[in-house]
Amino acid sequence: MSQSVAITAFRLPNWAKLPVIIGGLIVLFWTAVVLTINFWPIDDPIEMVAKRLMPPSAAHWFGTDALGRDVLSRTLHGARLSLLMSCAVIAAAVGIGCTLGAIAGYVGGFVDGIIMRLVDITLAFPPILLAMAITASLGPGLENAAIAMIVVWWPVYARLMRGQVLTVKVREHVEAAIAGGAGHSRTLLTHILPLTWSPILVNATMDFGQVVLLAASLSFIGLGASPPTPEWGSMISEGAIHFYKWWICAGPGIAILSVVLGFNFIGDGLRDYLDPRSR
Amino acid sequence: MGTIRQHLRVAAFLSASLSAVALLPGAAAAEGNTVVIARSFDFNSLDPARAFCDTCQIYLSNAYESLIGLGTDNKTLEPRLATKWTGNADQSQFTFTLDPDAKFSDGSPVEAKDVKWSFERLQNLKGGAAFMMDGVTKIDTPDATTVVVTLAGPNSEFLNILSAPYTAVVNSDVAAANGAAAGADAETADKAEEWFLANSAGSGAYQLVSYKADDEMRLKANQEYKRSKLSVTDVVFKHTKDAVTQAQLLESGGVDIAMQIDPDTAKTMNTDNLTVETIPSYNFLYVALAPGAKGAPKLTKEVREAISLALDYDGIIDFTVGGAGTKVSSPIPTGFPGTEGLAAPQQNLDKAKELMAKAGVADGFEINSEFPNMNAYGVDLSLLSQKIQQDLAKINIKMNLTPLEFSVWRDHVRGDGIPLTTSFYAPDYYGSAQYVQFFGMIEGQPWWNRAGGKNDASITNPETAELLKKALAATEADKPGVYKEIAESMMSDHIIIPVVSPNLVLAHSKKVTGVRYSACCNLLLNEIGVQ
Numbered sequence: 001m002s003q004s005v006a007i008t009a010f011r012l013p014n015w016a017k018l019p020v021i022i023g024g025l026i027v028l029f030w031t032a033v034v035l036t037i038n039f040w041p042i043d044d045p046i047e048m049v050a051k052r053l054m055p056p057s058a059a060h061w062f063g064t065d066a067l068g069r070d071v072l073s074r075t076l077h078g079a080r081l082s083l084l085m086s087c088a089v090i091a092a093a094v095g096i097g098c099t100l101g102a103i104a105g106y107v108g109g110f111v112d113g114i115i116m117r118l119v120d121i122t123l124a125f126p127p128i129l130l131a132m133a134i135t136a137s138l139g140p141g142l143e144n145a146a147i148a149m150i151v152v153w154w155p156v157y158a159r160l161m162r163g164q165v166l167t168v169k170v171r172e173h174v175e176a177a178i179a180g181g182a183g184h185s186r187t188l189l190t191h192i193l194p195l196t197w198s199p200i201l202v203n204a205t206m207d208f209g210q211v212v213l214l215a216a217s218l219s220f221i222g223l224g225a226s227p228p229t230p231e232w233g234s235m236i237s238e239g240a241i242h243f244y245k246w247w248i249c250a251g252p253g254i255a256i257l258s259v260v261l262g263f264n265f266i267g268d269g270l271r272d273y274l275d276p277r278s279r
Numbered sequence: 280m281g282t283i284r285q286h287l288r289v290a291a292f293l294s295a296s297l298s299a300v301a302l303l304p305g306a307a308a309a310e311g312n313t314v315v316i317a318r319s320f321d322f323n324s325l326d327p328a329r330a331f332c333d334t335c336q337i338y339l340s341n342a343y344e345s346l347i348g349l350g351t352d353n354k355t356l357e358p359r360l361a362t363k364w365t366g367n368a369d370q371s372q373f374t375f376t377l378d379p380d381a382k383f384s385d386g387s388p389v390e391a392k393d394v395k396w397s398f399e400r401l402q403n404l405k406g407g408a409a410f411m412m413d414g415v416t417k418i419d420t421p422d423a424t425t426v427v428v429t430l431a432g433p434n435s436e437f438l439n440i441l442s443a444p445y446t447a448v449v450n451s452d453v454a455a456a457n458g459a460a461a462g463a464d465a466e467t468a469d470k471a472e473e474w475f476l477a478n479s480a481g482s483g484a485y486q487l488v489s490y491k492a493d494d495e496m497r498l499k500a501n502q503e504y505k506r507s508k509l510s511v512t513d514v515v516f517k518h519t520k521d522a523v524t525q526a527q528l529l530e531s532g533g534v535d536i537a538m539q540i541d542p543d544t545a546k547t548m549n550t551d552n553l554t555v556e557t558i559p560s561y562n563f564l565y566v567a568l569a570p571g572a573k574g575a576p577k578l579t580k581e582v583r584e585a586i587s588l589a590l591d592y593d594g595i596i597d598f599t600v601g602g603a604g605t606k607v608s609s610p611i612p613t614g615f616p617g618t619e620g621l622a623a624p625q626q627n628l629d630k631a632k633e634l635m636a637k638a639g640v641a642d643g644f645e646i647n648s649e650f651p652n653m654n655a656y657g658v659d660l661s662l663l664s665q666k667i668q669q670d671l672a673k674i675n676i677k678m679n680l681t682p683l684e685f686s687v688w689r690d691h692v693r694g695d696g697i698p699l700t701t702s703f704y705a706p707d708y709y710g711s712a713q714y715v716q717f718f719g720m721i722e723g724q725p726w727w728n729r730a731g732g733k734n735d736a737s738i739t740n741p742e743t744a745e746l747l748k749k750a751l752a753a754t755e756a757d758k759p760g761v762y763k764e765i766a767e768s769m770m771s772d773h774i775i776i777p778v779v780s781p782n783l784v785l786a787h788s789k790k791v792t793g794v795r796y797s798a799c800c801n802l803l804l805n806e807i808g809v810q
Binding site for chain 1: 521522523527543544547597598652654659661662664665666668669679680681682683
């Protein structure tokens with residue numbers, strides 16, 4: 001009886017199911033890695049530390065690559081690049097997309113038409129192809145890959161924000177604020193935007209993993225990070241040359257998988273939490 | 280581990296099988312008399328006067344013929360379109376007698392006028408291989424089967440040069456009717472490059488059926504070819520970028536020959552139905568420095584020597600080809616005249632640091648290094664560049680690596696130049712002059728231009744030019760000695776720093792016979808048979 005009471009007392013809310021906890025732990029782990037990797041007692045990710053192509057062992061848990069570099073060290077250091085770049089891309093895409101989407105939804109008319117046609121044109125291209133074309137024209141490199149990904153991602157947020165603004169701006173409290181003499185910027189910033197952020201947040205969380213994946217894809221085909229920078233996509237590309245030395249790809253592969261899964265789990269949980277209908 | 284490998288092999292088999300199905304409609308490799316070959320394409324053109332690349336050698340030597348051929352020992356010259364030849368005493372004039380039975384693929388005879396037109400076009404179009412016609416001043420055709428070539432001075436290598444695939448003889452009537460020009464204004468007047476992408480006009484064993492860039496090239500047997508009996512009627516070259524995919528396709532039967540498998544991958548292959556042979560080759564990879572390139576740091580001779588001394592040559596061979604390769608002493612690779620007794624390169628970090636300090640750059644500098652993102656002779660150039668980056672970091676040189684598509688890299692290296700790059704070279708014929716003409720710091724020559732000779736006159740080495748003249752006038756007995764002097768002179772430039780000559784992996788299905796390495800032509804299809 002007392003045990004049952006204890007379980008009931010610690011029962012998690014619906015949105016915080018096991019996957020969310022797992023996702024949270026994964027994200028926490030990678031965040032800790034990004035913040036503290038320089039203090040870890042691991043090998044240099046750039047220098048040769050052992051014989052080349054050594055399988056996993058006690059000394060090198062994920063083995064060594066074709067240049068004798070520790071795959072575990074490169075995988076962990078790769079997190080900093082992949083995750084920080086994803087943060088920057090998502091932040092920029094949300095900033096640009098939400099600003100333009102809010103303007104389009106609030107102003108409407110000709111401005112709305114122009115912005116949304118731009119969104120339509122951008123979304124008409126498959127993301128990977130558009131990112132490849134932009135990176136190829138700007139030249140390979142991390143900065144250009146990030147620019148390409150921002151170009152690919154902002155329209156999603158513009159469309160989402162426009163929809164939210166269109167829904168909120170016809171609500172009575174907004175009409176009341178306008179009738180009370182509130183200016184456009186005050187109406188938009190104070191009365192509309194605070195009610196639009198939840199789907200944006202959910203989407204941004206879910207997209208985080210997708211940006212990691214796209215960044216890795218661009219590096220895999222040689223358009224992202226330049227060697228010898230430890231980056232998950234380029235590590236997998238290098239591993240593919242030595243296809244039967246499976247451990248070279250395994251480290252960055254597991255890292256990508258865990259980050260994408262982690263953020264998807266959290267995104268799902270957030271959606272459940274923020275959507276009253278799913279409670 | 281074994282289980283994982285089995286799964287990988289199943290996955291490899293499935294992917295390779297799918298590729299094979301996509302490759303040939305309704306046909307497996309080597310079905311009937313078709314042979315399918317996996318190779319990473321590096322074509323810059325299919326026009327004999329413009330093409331200059333390793334895959335171009337294969338195409339040109341099979342779709343066209345030169346006056347002279349290279350024997351199976353990769354040294355002896357043999358008759359091809361010319362049945363016999365003579366030279367004057369100082370080797371400045373050569374007379375060739377053409378095979379009266381030789382015919383182009385359209386049935387028309389190969390005549391002296393075609394030889395004259397082809398050589399003049401190669402010279403005047405100024406393509407990558409135009410240097411092979413350096414010194415040709417006059418070509419006479421007293422009759423349809425006699426060609427007399429007069430040179431500005433002695434050239435003891437001219438006959439060897441004529442065994443290179445780039446000296447292919449083209450059907451001048453057909454080519455001219457399709458926009459080709461051979462006159463002095465050929466550079467602007469010639470409009471045939473596109474036509475050559477869909478057509479061949481030679482007398483070789485095969486003729487072009489179709490070519491799709493970065494996809495495939497199909498050849499069919501030339502019915503007019505009588506030099507030997509052809510066992511294979513159709514040849515498909517499939518652009519396959521990496522060694523692992525080539526190995527998978529070969530193991531699964533998707534292709535019959537894989538041309539660029541690296542020794543590491545070769546060790547992992549299931550060879551039950553395959554012949555996998557590793558042999559030494561003349562191919563080599565090198566580091567090239569360009570003191571006159573845009574954005575280059577000060578690459579004085581001392582700094583260049585320091586770079587050459589900082590490289591871990593043994594490590595490079597181990598890291599790039601798993602030890603299956605050899606060191607190369609000079610830009611003239613080991614085995615060619617003049618290379619006997621040359622000291623093998625060795626890493627010497629102390630001396631390298633000393634030279635850097637002497638040059639006033641003990642704290643090092645940054646240098647941009649763009650390289651072609653590809654596999655050459657089984658060596659992944661990204662891996663090679665990263666190894667060099669590690670080595671140069673030891674003398675405080677920070678290399679900023681940028682991988683590029685081969686065509687983009689080629690434009691950059693021929694345009695503003697690249698301060699430090701990695702590249703590769705395979706011989707075009709048996710003879711040392713080609714290396715001097717291509718790599719020598721002689722004004723106007725290919726690597727003198729690429730190294731920025733126009734912006735930095737200090738890289739010009741007049742001694743090399745003088746020695747080349749001496750070598751071209753030398754007797755067979757004296758040639759090795761003079762070329763050795765040239766090799767040492769080029770080594771002292773430290774512009775072209777050879778790093779490894781990888782062993783060549785000849786990998787093919789046991790059903791295919793006659794596969795061998797040709798020093799001029801890579802792979803001769805007319806020698807291939809199918810059991």
